[in-house]
Amino acid sequence: MRIHKTAFFLFFIAAALFTSCGKDQIEQPNATDKGYGYYPLETGKYRIFQVDSILFDTIAGAVRIDSVRTYLKEETADTFVNSTKNIVYRIKRYEKKTLGEKWVFKDVVAAEKDSAQGIRVEDNFRLLKLVFPVKVRQVWNSTLYIDNTVEVKAGKKEIALFKNWESEVISFGKPAIVEGRTFSDVLDLYQANDENSIELRRVREKYAKGIGLISSEMEILDTQKPAAVPWRRKAQSGFILRQHLIEHN
Numbered sequence: 001m002r003i004h005k006t007a008f009f010l011f012f013i014a015a016a017l018f019t020s021c022g023k024d025q026i027e028q029p030n031a032t033d034k035g036y037g038y039y040p041l042e043t044g045k046y047r048i049f050q051v052d053s054i055l056f057d058t059i060a061g062a063v064r065i066d067s068v069r070t071y072l073k074e075e076t077a078d079t080f081v082n083s084t085k086n087i088v089y090r091i092k093r094y095e096k097k098t099l100g101e102k103w104v105f106k107d108v109v110a111a112e113k114d115s116a117q118g119i120r121v122e123d124n125f126r127l128l129k130l131v132f133p134v135k136v137r138q139v140w141n142s143t144l145y146i147d148n149t150v151e152v153k154a155g156k157k158e159i160a161l162f163k164n165w166e167s168e169v170i171s172f173g174k175p176a177i178v179e180g181r182t183f184s185d186v187l188d189l190y191q192a193n194d195e196n197s198i199e200l201r202r203v204r205e206k207y208a209k210g211i212g213l214i215s216s217e218m219e220i221l222d223t224q225k226p227a228a229v230p231w232r233r234k235a236q237s238g239f240i241l242r243q244h245l246i247e248h249n
Helices: none
Strands: 046-059 062-081 087-096 104-113 117-122 125-131 152-154 157-159 167-178 181-195 199-208 212-222 237-248
Touching: 046 212, 062 104, 125 181, 152 237, 157 212, 157 237, 167 199, 167 212
Parallel strands: none
Antiparallel strands: 046 062, 046 237, 062 087, 087 104, 104 117, 117 125, 152 157, 167 181, 181 199, 199 212, 212 237
């Protein structure tokens, strides 16, 4: 079974398009150090990720497991000023199955930050990704601006993607190795970390200062078999998504 691509890049369908108004028109927060450097926004920048996905789907009573590897490019194209006078960055995304292929346009997402928060909007879902100043064990509601009961399609099933999300900073200012690459100053956090016998919502992200997101691991899984076994053995619906940075400017 071929995996539906849009089930694996966090959100689904094309993101809402935004009207550009050119270069930065207001000053961004001074990154002197409340952690703003972990969420840099600048036109002309790009990042390329390797994305590995596993889909769990139950069809006619049998669990089907499919996996796929793709590549995702995010390119910060331009900006506009929103109704609250914040600069919003329009990010074009492209994908391909192998590194040797040409990039194919996927969708457009948006990002912004002010002195207190970093926001990302995908498919009209407005997620509170970071809060400033960054502090260890700081917690916040990453789904503050959305309905966290909304269900999205993963394979044949609808799944409550955002159920019980709560963000927490694990550490920052420390070096980290991601897929063999060393980054000198990394913010490590959970966007979600909730588990019971039938549901798992775990999203862990790492951000490098001056670069932004360098890795993301998502485990969004449901089951009706509450056995004390690993999730890969009992999951009946949902997905696992792992992506890591392989190139940037």
